[in-house]
Amino acid sequence: MLGAWALVSAAPLSKVVTAGQIAAVYAPFWTFDAAKDVNYTAQRRTGHGKSARWRRVSGQVMMVLDDVVIGASDHVTPDIRDGIMHGFYPQWLKPYQPEYLAGFAADLHGSRVSDGLIKLRRDIEEQVRRRIQVDAGGGRIRNITWTGHLSEIRFRRVLLPLWILHYRYAGKPYRIVVSGIDGRCFGERPFSMAKLFGWALLSAASLFGAGMMIGAGLAPG
Numbered sequence: 001m002l003g004a005w006a007l008v009s010a011a012p013l014s015k016v017v018t019a020g021q022i023a024a025v026y027a028p029f030w031t032f033d034a035a036k037d038v039n040y041t042a043q044r045r046t047g048h049g050k051s052a053r054w055r056r057v058s059g060q061v062m063m064v065l066d067d068v069v070i071g072a073s074d075h076v077t078p079d080i081r082d083g084i085m086h087g088f089y090p091q092w093l094k095p096y097q098p099e100y101l102a103g104f105a106a107d108l109h110g111s112r113v114s115d116g117l118i119k120l121r122r123d124i125e126e127q128v129r130r131r132i133q134v135d136a137g138g139g140r141i142r143n144i145t146w147t148g149h150l151s152e153i154r155f156r157r158v159l160l161p162l163w164i165l166h167y168r169y170a171g172k173p174y175r176i177v178v179s180g181i182d183g184r185c186f187g188e189r190p191f192s193m194a195k196l197f198g199w200a201l202l203s204a205a206s207l208f209g210a211g212m213m214i215g216a217g218l219a220p221g
Helices: 002-009 013-018 078-087 113-123 125-135 193-218
Strands: 021-046 053-071 141-169 172-179 185-187
Touching: 021 113, 021 125, 053 078, 053 113, 053 125, 078 172, 078 185, 113 125, 113 141, 125 141
Parallel strands: none
Antiparallel strands: 021 053, 021 141, 141 172, 172 185
């Protein structure tokens, strides 16, 4: 088994990727507009040293969500979306015309609007926490709890152009995705556990050596 693993992993990754299959595709997304009212409670640390205290704070914030892009296909994971969708401008969208798909495949919307809303709620949780921390006065905040609901929801089904390269390395599938909007690229790549372990040992040895040198320099003569 060890010999077989070494034989597969010895192939240069560049050659494996070059031999992969690339496809031009219009991938489906949802874009959502909505408002979110959030009522929250938290604890904020005030004071310093022995006078420091955790005090209860509460408040309400309003968030306006504008054209949040949510993938509607299994081909577009959240990591891929975050890696390539920074150059999306809604004003570039045009009404669908069949001729736009010339030379491209088109992936169907693989999720319903309700599925997109579930992903949207998960997607904005971290945004809600950051907004609460600012509203609560910043600094050290803990035990944040909130309730809220989305309102004024509007959505669009859109198709966005992508180039997707599929390749396999050591028997596992990987993807490299390039945005047809601005050329932004996101890639999945394999990691060698042996190399990562080796780098970890090397780093540990370097830190240990530096600590010994510092210790020797500080030792009394």
